[in-house]
Amino acid sequence: MKxxxxxxxxxxLIGQIVDTNSAWMAVELNQLGIEVGQITSISxxxxxxxxxxDEALQRADVLLLTGGLGPTRDDRTKKVxxxxxxxxxxxxxxxxxxxxxxxxxxxxxxVNQMNRDQALVPECCTVLMNKMGTAxxxxxxxxxxxxxxxxxxxxxxxxxxxxxxxxxxxxxxxRGKIFHKTVLTTGLSESYLAEQLSAWEDQLPAHIHLAYLxxxxxxxxxxxxxGHDEQTLEKEVWAEIEQIKQIIPDAIFGYDQDSLAGxxxxxxxxxxxxxxxxxSCTGGYLAHLLTSEVGSSAWYKGSVxxxxxxxxxxxxxxxxxxxxxxxxxxxxxxEQMATNVRTLLNCDYALASSGIAGPDGGTPEKPVGSVWxxxxxPEQTISKWFTFTNNRERNIIRSAQTAxxxxxxxxxxxx
Amino acid sequence: MKxxxxxxxxxxLIGQIVDTNSAWMAVELNQLGIEVGQITSISxxxxxxxxxxDEALQRADVLLLTGGLGPTRDDRTKKVxxxxxxxxxxxxxxxxxxxxxxxxxxxxxxVNQMNRDQALVPECCTVLMNKMGTAxxxxxxxxxxxxxxxxxxxxxxxxxxxxxxxxxxxxxxxRGKIFHKTVLTTGLSESYLAEQLSAWEDQLPAHIHLAYLxxxxxxxxxxxxxGHDEQTLEKEVWAEIEQIKQIIPDAIFGYDQDSLAGxxxxxxxxxxxxxxxxxSCTGGYLAHLLTSEVGSSAWYKGSVxxxxxxxxxxxxxxxxxxxxxxxxxxxxxxEQMATNVRTLLNCDYALASSGIAGPDGGTPEKPVGSVWxxxxxPEQTISKWFTFTNNRERNIIRSAQTAxxxxxxxxxxxx
Numbered sequence: 001m002k003x004x005x006x007x008x009x010x011x012x013l014i015g016q017i018v019d020t021n022s023a024w025m026a027v028e029l030n031q032l033g034i035e036v037g038q039i040t041s042i043s044x045x046x047x048x049x050x051x052x053x054d055e056a057l058q059r060a061d062v063l064l065l066t067g068g069l070g071p072t073r074d075d076r077t078k079k080v081x082x083x084x085x086x087x088x089x090x091x092x093x094x095x096x097x098x099x100x101x102x103x104x105x106x107x108x109x110x111v112n113q114m115n116r117d118q119a120l121v122p123e124c125c126t127v128l129m130n131k132m133g134t135a136x137x138x139x140x141x142x143x144x145x146x147x148x149x150x151x152x153x154x155x156x157x158x159x160x161x162x163x164x165x166x167x168x169x170x171x172x173x174x175r176g177k178i179f180h181k182t183v184l185t186t187g188l189s190e191s192y193l194a195e196q197l198s199a200w201e202d203q204l205p206a207h208i209h210l211a212y213l214x215x216x217x218x219x220x221x222x223x224x225x226x227g228h229d230e231q232t233l234e235k236e237v238w239a240e241i242e243q244i245k246q247i248i249p250d251a252i253f254g255y256d257q258d259s260l261a262g263x264x265x266x267x268x269x270x271x272x273x274x275x276x277x278x279x280s281c282t283g284g285y286l287a288h289l290l291t292s293e294v295g296s297s298a299w300y301k302g303s304v305x306x307x308x309x310x311x312x313x314x315x316x317x318x319x320x321x322x323x324x325x326x327x328x329x330x331x332x333x334x335e336q337m338a339t340n341v342r343t344l345l346n347c348d349y350a351l352a353s354s355g356i357a358g359p360d361g362g363t364p365e366k367p368v369g370s371v372w373x374x375x376x377x378p379e380q381t382i383s384k385w386f387t388f389t390n391n392r393e394r395n396i397i398r399s400a401q402t403a404x405x406x407x408x409x410x411x412x413x414x415x
Numbered sequence: 416m417k418x419x420x421x422x423x424x425x426x427x428l429i430g431q432i433v434d435t436n437s438a439w440m441a442v443e444l445n446q447l448g449i450e451v452g453q454i455t456s457i458s459x460x461x462x463x464x465x466x467x468x469d470e471a472l473q474r475a476d477v478l479l480l481t482g483g484l485g486p487t488r489d490d491r492t493k494k495v496x497x498x499x500x501x502x503x504x505x506x507x508x509x510x511x512x513x514x515x516x517x518x519x520x521x522x523x524x525x526v527n528q529m530n531r532d533q534a535l536v537p538e539c540c541t542v543l544m545n546k547m548g549t550a551x552x553x554x555x556x557x558x559x560x561x562x563x564x565x566x567x568x569x570x571x572x573x574x575x576x577x578x579x580x581x582x583x584x585x586x587x588x589x590r591g592k593i594f595h596k597t598v599l600t601t602g603l604s605e606s607y608l609a610e611q612l613s614a615w616e617d618q619l620p621a622h623i624h625l626a627y628l629x630x631x632x633x634x635x636x637x638x639x640x641x642g643h644d645e646q647t648l649e650k651e652v653w654a655e656i657e658q659i660k661q662i663i664p665d666a667i668f669g670y671d672q673d674s675l676a677g678x679x680x681x682x683x684x685x686x687x688x689x690x691x692x693x694x695s696c697t698g699g700y701l702a703h704l705l706t707s708e709v710g711s712s713a714w715y716k717g718s719v720x721x722x723x724x725x726x727x728x729x730x731x732x733x734x735x736x737x738x739x740x741x742x743x744x745x746x747x748x749x750e751q752m753a754t755n756v757r758t759l760l761n762c763d764y765a766l767a768s769s770g771i772a773g774p775d776g777g778t779p780e781k782p783v784g785s786v787w788x789x790x791x792x793p794e795q796t797i798s799k800w801f802t803f804t805n806n807r808e809r810n811i812i813r814s815a816q817t818a819x820x821x822x823x824x825x826x827x828x829x830x
Contacts, residue, residue, distance in 0.1 A: 013451045015441030016626060019434060022456075026430030036428045038463070041437075041454035048453070055470070180429065189518070191486050191529045191549075211425055212485060213432075214568070222431065277720075279699075283706025287699025287720040294774060294807065296698075302726040305692075305702040305718035307711070311760055315719070315730075345726055359709060391547065391570075392709065 001173045003029050004060040005039045006052055008068035008077050009152060012041045021066050021157055028161060032170050033177040034062065035226075044068055049080050057145055062169065067152030069118075069135035078122070078138075081149055085140055087122035095119040095127060095136045102134065128164040132156040137164060146172070179233035182213075183221040183241055184258055185251040186405050190214045193221075193248070200243055208240060216394045217401030218253075218260070253408060260404045261289040261296075267411040268299040273348040275407070277303040278316055278341035280328065281355035281371055286400045301345050306337065316340045329354050329366055331374075335383050338374035349410075350376040351403045355386075357395045369395055373403045377410060416588045418444050419475040420454045421467055423483035423492050424567060427456045436481050436572055443581055445639075446595050447588050449477065459483055464495050472560055477584065482567030484550035486529040493537070493553075496564055500555055502537035510534040510542060510551045517549065543579040547571040552579060561587070594648035597628075598636040598656055599673055600666040601820050605629045608636075608663070615658055623655060631809045632816030633668075633675070668823060675819045676704040676711075682826040683714040688763040690822070692718040693731055693756035695743065696770035696786055701815045716760050721752065731755045744769050744781055746789075750796050753789035764825075765791040766818045770801075772810045786814045790821050792829075797821075 005025055011017045019041060026036045037060055042048045049068075056063050068077030082089055096119035100111050118134045121127050128137030133151055137160040140147040146169075150160045185193065190212050194201075201210055207227055213220040223240060225233040245252060254263050268275055277286045287303035290296055304315055309328055312318040318336045326332045334354040342350035355371030362368035368390050374383035384406065388398045420440055426432045434456060441451045452475055457463045464483075471478050483492030497504055511526065511534035519526050533549045536542050543552030548566055552575040555562040561584075565575045600608065605627050609616075616625055622642055628635040638655060640648040660667060669678050683690055692701045702718035705711055719730055724743055727733040733751045741747045749769040757765035770786030777783035783805050789798035799821065803813045 012438070013441060013454065014445055015438040015443075015451075016628075018438045019454075023427070023430040023433045026428060028430075030429055036430075037458065039428065039434075039454075039456035043452065180431075182431070191527060194486065194529060195527065209425075213426060214485070222426075222429075224425075224429070276726075279702075283711075284694075284699035284702025284718055284720065285706075287694075287718075287722075288703045288811075291698025291700075291720070291722055292808065292811070297722060301723040302730075303699055303702075303718070303720035303722075304730070305699065305706070305720065307702075307706055307718075308716040308760075311691075311717040314761070315717075315759060344730060345723075346729070393707065394570075396703075396707070 001034045001062065002037045002060045003034050003062040003064060004037055004056045006049075006056065006063060006065045007039070007041045007152065008044060008049065008065060010043050011152075013043055021152065021154055024154075024158065025064060025066075025161065028166055029064075029169070030178050030180065032166065032173050034169065034173050035178065044076050046076055046080050049077065050084060053084060053147070057142075057147075061145055063145070063147045064165070065147070065149040066157050069149065069151045077149060078120070081125075081138065081140070081147075082122040085122055085124050085142060087124040089120040090123045092119050092121045092127050092136065094129065095121070098129065098131070099134045128160050130156055130160055131163075132159040139165075139168070177227060177230045177233060179225045179230055179237055181223050181234075181237050181241065182256050183223070183244060183252055184218060184254045184256075185221065185248065186218040186253055186260060186401060188219065188248065188251050190219050193219055193251075196247055197221075197244065200240075200247060204240065205236075208236065216397045250409060253405065259289075259293070260401055260408065262293050264404050264408050264411070265290070265293050265296055265299050267408065268349070271411065271414065273411075274299055274301055274346075275349045275351070276301045276341055276345035276347040277403075278337040278350065278352040279303055279305045280307060280312070280334075280337070280353055281357045282353040282396055282400045282403070283307055283357075285396050286351060286353065286403060289400055289404070301347055304341055304344070312337065316344065327366070329356055329370060329372060331372055331383050331385070334372035334374040335376075335381050338376035338383070339381050342376040348378055349407060351407055352376075353399050353403055355395065355399055357399075358390055358392045371395065371399045371402075373399065373406060375403075375406050375410060377414075382406075382410075416449045416477065417452045417475045418449050418477040418479060419452055419471045421464075421471065421478060421480045422454070422456045422567065423459060423464065423480060425458050426482075426567075428458055436567065436569055439569075439573065440479060440481075440576065442595075443576060444479075444584070446593055447581065447585050448593050449584065449588050459491050461491055461495050464492065465499060468499060468562070472557075472562075476560055478560070478562045479580070480562070480564045481572050484533075484564065484566045486533050486549065492564060493535070496540075496553065496555070496562075497537040500537055500539050500557065502539040504535040505538045507534050507536045507542050507551065509544065510536070513544065513546070514549045543575050545571055545575055546578075547574040554580075554583070592642060592645045592648060594640045594645055594652055596638050596649075596652050596656065597671050598638070598659060598667055599633060599669045599671075599675075600636065600663065601633040601668055601675060601816060603634065603663065603666050605634050608634055608666075611662055612636075612659065615655075615662060619655065620651075623651065632813045665824060668820065674704070674708070675816055675823065677708050679819050679823050679826070680705070680708050680711055680714050682823065683764070686826065686829065688826075689714055689716055689761075690764045690766070691716045691756055691760035691762040692818075693752040693765065693767040694718055694720045695722060695727070695749075695752070695768055696772045697768040697811055697815045697818070698722055698772075700811050701766065701768065701818060704815055704819070716762055719756055719759070727752065731759065742781070744771055744785060744787060746787055746798050746800070749787035749789040750791075750798050753791035753798075754796050757791040763793055764822060766822055767791075768814050768818055770810065770814055772814075773805055773807045784810050786810065786817075788814065788818045788821060790818070790825060792825060797825075
């Protein structure tokens with residue numbers, strides 16, 4: 001079964017609001033095995049709505065419309081839909097009573113004309129009671145297709161979807177199912193991953209699709225399986241993921257909404273171990289990622305953000321001669337930062353960063369994007385040199401992700 | 416002039432990502448007087464893209480396409496566009512060289528086939544160099560219409576729009592002018608602001624529009640003036656801003672893309688003063704905001720992220736008895752954090768935070784969202800108690816913004 005989403009109104013077209021409704025609706029529809037083929041945002045103009053409906057009905061079985069149902073004069077949707085289905089507007093008593101209850105009764109004043117108009121609905125539709133607001137939802141059927149109109153206010157739309165639309169759609173869809181799983185990888189570029197996975201990808205059955213979704217510092221692999229039985233699809237997708245694991249065992253750090261900081265925190269917690277950080281180029285971003293995790297105080301103690309060299313020497317006890325000789329961005333300095341902060345904050349593990357985030361500060365030997373990362377553990381101190389990008393924001397993100405991944409891999413190899 | 420936006424790829428259709436690109440692009444196009452008539456999200460299927468292009472070209476003068484340009488096999492856009500314009504793929508040497516510089520030269524390995532394919536472009540297009548990534552932008556012209564294809568990664572799209580697409584479109588649009596100015600405020604809620612500005616808003620001329628755009632910790636006021644002469648519009652908008660300044664003199668911290676951290680940094684730099692931080696509930700986020708500013712090493716020295724109480728006592732020298740008596744989230748502790756880190760890191764100013772970000776840790780007297788913020792300066796130490804929200808992420812953001820604003824107001828009153 002195929003659906004399309006149509007959002008009506010200028011707010012999205014002028015960029016005043018971001019369309020978050022569509023993503024929410026798509027996820028809900030997918031769970032019923034209904035695929036979203038297109039999302040269209042249009043303004044409140046009659047011809048554009050009629051044309052969009054005509055077009056969409058050629059491609060899809062279900063159209064979900066949001067927006068264009070407010071009481072103000074720029075909202076034309078209801079009248080257009082009424083004409084589109086050759087119907088006429090009639091008063092819906094239950095809606096009028098609901099509007100009266102919601103706003104007017106408690107103030108002791110009669111319903112005004114603008115709100116009375118909201119209780120008018122096309123005679124041919126099934127009214128979906130909107131307990132969250134004044135504009136009712138409307139369910140139309142025409143030549144085996146379903147068209148639903150809802151308000152665009154997110155909590156009103158979500159109420160109507162959850163209580164009225166999705167239960168009805170579940171009854172009429174019922175055949176096709178979709179199962180999605182997203183595998184989160186870090187440390188490998190999109191093109192390198194694609195090369196490594198190419199042979200496996202070639203043998204994927206036709207009903208399982210793969211998509212590469214790159215972010216700074218990670219690539220997500222989304223597997224989508226289409227079929228009739230959700231449990232079978234889930235089993236098939238996991239069997240494919242098992243194969244990916246064989247090819248890139250170290251790169252996979254989690255699934256779906258997992259974060260690298262959360263995964264590292266979980267590994268620390270399982271081992272009863274604690275972590276601290278000493279940050280130069282990441283400038284507190286590592287600490288921020290770690291403390292953004294709920295419950296991080298169980299395994300994270302804190303950070304010394306040693307942005308100035310005098311903080312590296314005075315607080316972290318890095319040898320000033322070492323900075324003079326090798327520079328602050330050097331293996332010697334980053335390793336001392338890690339080992340010294342580990343002692344100072346009395347932790348099992350310590351991560352340290354020192355690099356040139358940019359845009360200034362680069363040299364021919366150490367260009368912008370050069371970063372040293374060190375990890376001090378109970379066993380040893382290790383460090384690695386990286387060259388990232390020429391973009392400050394991305395260098396900070398990638399340095400932090402890389403540091404977390406370094407710790408993740410060491411923890412995985414520590415019982 | 417009319418434009419349409421077309422996003423290509425399954426991520427939006429399955430609800431995995433929210434389409435934030437379109438809102439950003441719409442705002443930028445509006446600033447050039449170009450209206451966005453429709454936004455369409457489609458999948459990576461050849462026929463759907465061709466049909467969407469055909470339809471959109473009947474309505475609009477400019478089509479901006481995002482997505483579908485990655486090196487992996489699920490991205491079909493370039494081939495479809497090449498056929499659509501009856502062209503053939505040719506190697507674009509400058510792009511190949513750029514890809515080589517970006518990834519391969521410094522690793523001493525040759526460009527792989529997949530990345531080489533990214534340097535192939537339809538012969539008939541103007542290549543827009545994408546300095547932020549490997550997929551080039553492509554500018555096509557056909558029968559007086561403009562079609563531009565860009566990658567969907569937000570920072571790559573924004574780079575190409577800002578440096579290549581918008582300057583070119585500004586030349587060809589050219590009639591109606593729009594002047595936008597966004598006034599950035601902090602410390603006041605949207606509803607309080609709206610009340611304060613209500614009388615001023617009533618006298619706004621019809622061709623100047625006001626929009627309230629709230630974010631956590633700040634409210635942006637966007638003024639948009641529509642007319643024929645940009646200089647006149649600019650003068651009119653600034654005259655209105657002068658009036659706002661009279662009404663809320665302290666709340667305005669900057670304009671357009673200014674950040675509170677950048678504004679604070681500028682004030683420090685002007686005074687030759689230095690700053691450090693001691694963070695508990697902000698967990699490094701304050702340091703991250705400050706070090707995200709280019710050139711922050713001139714005025715920011717670092718932070719002690721004292722997430723665990725033992726770091727507050729051992730590194731910052733907070734009296735353990737004080738923590739036992741008043742709790743870590745208290746005026747006494749946060750003031751000691753500020754004064755002690757100021758001495759430890761040898762700075763003119765120090766900010767400190769201690770609060771309950773949530774979701775756990777709240778008590779009846781100190782519910783989730785309770786935050787103490789202190790500022791130690793050469794003259795004195797001041798502190799304030801706030802109650803923010805019950806959302807962890809927003810509490811961290813608002814605590815950091817509030818701390819920065821406390822320093823901004825003190826600096827403004829210090830010659």
